[in-house]
Amino acid sequence: MSGRLYGVGLGPGDPELVTVKTARLIGEADVIAYHAARHGRSIARSIALPYMREGQIEELLQYPLTVETTDHPCGYQGALDDFYVECAARLAAHLDAGRTVVVLSEGDPLFYGSYMHMHKRLAHRYPTEVVPGVTSVSAAAAVLGRPLVERDEVLTVLPGTLPGEVLAERLRATDSAAVLKLGRTFEKVRDAFAEAGRLEDAWYVERATMGAERVAPLKEVDPDGVPYFSLALLASPAERTFVGGAPVEEQRGEVVVVGLGPAGRPWLTPEAQDALAVATDIVGYGPYVDRVAPNPRQERHRTDNRVEAERARHALELARSGRRVAVVSSGDPGVFAMASAVLEASADYPDVPVRVVPGLTAAQAVASRVGAPLGHDFCVLSLSDLLKPWEVVAARISAAAMADLVLAIYNPASRRRTWQVAAARDLLLEHRLPETPVVIGRDVGGSGESVTVTTLAELDPDHVDMRCLLIVGSSTTQVTPQGTVFTPRRYP
Known part of the structure; x- marks a missing residue:
């Protein structure tokens, strides 16, 4: 008896927006399949991970290309078609063996989703069920807090890959619109909104419901760095009308x-x-x-x-x-x-x-990335001398060093303050061993996050800027062979 194929929608990114049914099917599946670009990282898998269990078979369906050129005799589409045939054969082998196969899809499986390519090749051969998911369009409207359409208004969904003149024509002719697949198409899409006379009303939503979510007026967005997981939204033009109810009681400021x-x-x-x-x-x-x-x-x-x-x-x-x-x-x-x-x-x-x-705090965030360097007594100080003289800063650094406290150092450098990191390092070396661990955390939690573990002797001030926070260990702070940093709670 053959297995059963499920195409499940994971929603726009927040694992809590996965439906109850999708979560159950993920947990019950024998095989979890998901698509990814050549780097191998799958957003779909990261969303589904809280619902997966140990021992499940994972099938990574890794695209051979995304936007690159190819020497395939049938060109770009030919290379993708061969890829889909090969992926379908891999899944069919599991289904023939009686295994339940769940194919993960961000958003909704049949709304610009990769799953549909498996569906077209397998659904007529095996028992199949598609479980819908919250689309990126719905998520963007929810994040923005504006209705998509009202009453008899028309919503148009457009791919940003369309020619600019076609986009402008469609935008002029609709009440509301969502333009997906931005990334490299962003400037063309923005120009189409302007040509259609709709740019002033358009919004940009990036990674809706995800950790790096961003919302801004479309006209104010810098084209550099616009990701594929973003869209332009033209919400309902209808004015909000409130009826009934008592007036809202005036609140005290x-x-x-x-x-x-x-x-x-x-x-x-x-x-x-x-x-x-x-x-x-x-x-x-x-x-x-x-x-x-x-x-x-x-x-x-x-x-x-x-x-x-x-x-x-x-x-x-x-x-x-x-x-x-x-x-x-x-x-x-x-x-x-x-x-x-x-x-x-x-x-x-x-x-x-x-x-x-x-x-x-930033200190807690940086510490969490490497382990527990703040596990014992520690001192928090700012290296900035804008609001206090450097003599005070230097005296406090020396006092903390002599007291054998771990230091969490804020505001280590800026464009105009470039010498303080080296000066602080030299003060600390008067009381700390050269091999004392130092953690440099930059933009922790943000898109430019980097965390480096070095030593006090090897601390390079050129690698430190205003977006960094430094953690300087005490005499008991340790670094494991795996790179974990911790300060024991017991003191010798």
């Missing part, structure tokens, strides 16, 4: 200083998400404000990084007028961030409530 953690959504606490959700105004340093998903009902106040006092007073003034203000900081707002500035300024605003919502 407040300021909430919110820690965003070191990177994207996975590092954001539920309490921080709630504070951001109810805010009427988002205030902060520009790049941190940009990490909060845009919401049309909220006002965003982006400022320079050197105006903390002015930013704090502005937030308090907004709250005094009845606004609910979220002042955002990277990491934890109480660690070299905005909480102290807001609380200091609040002395002049005794009628405005201020509360602080903590966030995961």
Whole structure:
């Protein structure tokens, strides 16, 4: 008796958006099959991983090419057709042996999905079931918080690979639209929106519901680095109409200083998400404000990084007028961030409530990537001498070194501060052995993440910038042969 083939939709990226049925089938399957580019990394597998079990057979269906040229006698399509035939034969062997085969597909299996190529070759030969999934279009609308279509409006879904003039024509003729497969097609798609007169209303959504999710007006997006997993969305043009119900009771203004953690959504606490959700105004340093998903009902106040006092007073003034203000900081707002500035300024605003919502710190994030270097007593200090003289910084470095504390060093360097890392290293070497472990964490949790384990003697200041955090070990900090760094809780 032959096995059964399932094409299952995993949704747009968040493992919690996998349907109950898909999760069950993944856990029960004998064989899990998934597509990947030549690098071998599969987004589909990463989404399904929480539902997989040990002992399952995995079939990696690795494309022979993506956008490259080929010497196949039938060209690009011929190479892909041969690939699909070979993949179908591999799956058929499992089905002939009576095994249940689940083919993973991001989004919905029959909506621009790779699964359909297996379906066309196998569904007429074996018992088959397709389990639908949440599409990227639905996810983008949900992330944006705007309806796709209302009443008798028309939604048009377009691939960005169409010619620019065809895209513009279709965009002019529809109410709402989603343009998929951006990546290399982004500039052409953006130009088509402009030609159709729809650019002002268009939004860009990248990796909807994933950790690196990003939302922005389409016209403001830099074409460099736009990934394939992004789309342009033209939401419903209908105005929102509210009917019935009592008027919303006017709320008293407040300021909430919110820690965003070191990177994207996975590092954001539920309490921080709630504070951001109810805010009427988002205030902060520009790049941190940009990490909060845009919401049309909220006002965003982006400022320079050197105006903390002015930013704090502005937030308090907004709250005094009845606004609910979220002042955002990277990491934890109480660690070299905005909480102290807001609380200091609040002395002049005794009628405005201020509360602080903590966030995961950069030190914790970097430490987690290598093990547990902060496992014993440690010291947190900033290498910046903008708000305190270098003599104070140097004295504290020496004191912490003499006390044999692990050091977590923030703000190690910038474009204008380039010598402090070398100076700090030399101070530490007066009290620490040259082989003392040093961890350099850069953009942890972000797209440019890198983590390096080196020693105090080999610490190269040229490899350190403002986006880095350093962890310098104590006399007991150890590095295992596998590269794990930890500081024992027991002291000699």
